[in-house]
Amino acid sequence: MTMATAVSICSNALLMLGAQTINDFADQANLDRAKLCANLYPTQRDTMLRAHPWNCCIKRIVLAPIAEAPAFGYSHAFELPADCLRVLEVGTGGCQIDYLVEARTIQADTTVLELRYVFRNEVESSWDAHLIDLMTIAMAAVLAYPVTTSTSERDSRKAELREALRFAKAVDGQEDPPQTFGDERLLGARFGAFG
Structure with a gap:
């Protein structure tokens, strides 16, 4: 082959x-x-x-903020990896966070950023x-x-x-698990007693 x-x-x-x-x-x-x-x-x-x-074109990385903070809106900026074609998930501590993609950076209110993205494979x-x-x-x-x-x-x-x-x-x-809504841990704690 x-x-x-x-x-x-x-x-x-x-x-x-x-x-x-x-x-x-x-x-x-x-x-x-x-x-x-x-x-x-x-x-x-x-x-x-x-x-x-595409499952064969996904990477995960943990980013540290760059030196220059955004002028307003968010406390930190994180440079996107050079091979990043599309941002899929942004979080910290395993939970999704509020963010904004702008000029090859991600703006967010955190000091450590977990990024899942489509890379240029x-x-x-x-x-x-x-x-x-x-x-x-x-x-x-x-x-x-x-x-x-x-x-x-x-x-x-x-x-x-x-x-x-x-x-x-x-x-x-079809290879991906079913999508869930929100933070599963929060939903589990809230509705777990009724299951």
Whole structure:
């Protein structure tokens, strides 16, 4: 079994469009397609990773505040990790807290911040199979018009991408536990006597 890479994803997308594949992003034999893929892939990857909290692209980190506090509103600011694409949960001591994301920082009234986030996972071989398929379809959609100059091909690929995204999100989400509302410890203490 071959491991997925950015180049293999782009090559498979080109195959879906009936075009010649590439060997790498500097492929001299297919330089136009290689450059096109090299230019479009990073943005498309980040868009797809940001679209859903994929289990294979989630990290946890504990942050300390930066030296410069916000001018008003919150007592501390925390710099987002460089690979952060989407904030999922912000808390302290295992509980969610009030916060605001602003200019690549998180503003909050705490001195220690627990962050769960979607990161820019550039190791495609660690991705779930559905995410690899989705990214291949996404690249086919974004490459459709430049490669084929057909608006109907482009529109058809975009429709396919919407359906594939819906399916991949549903499958990935089935691995997560059911969502709960509020602080379970507080709810347990409040309603535990009635259970």
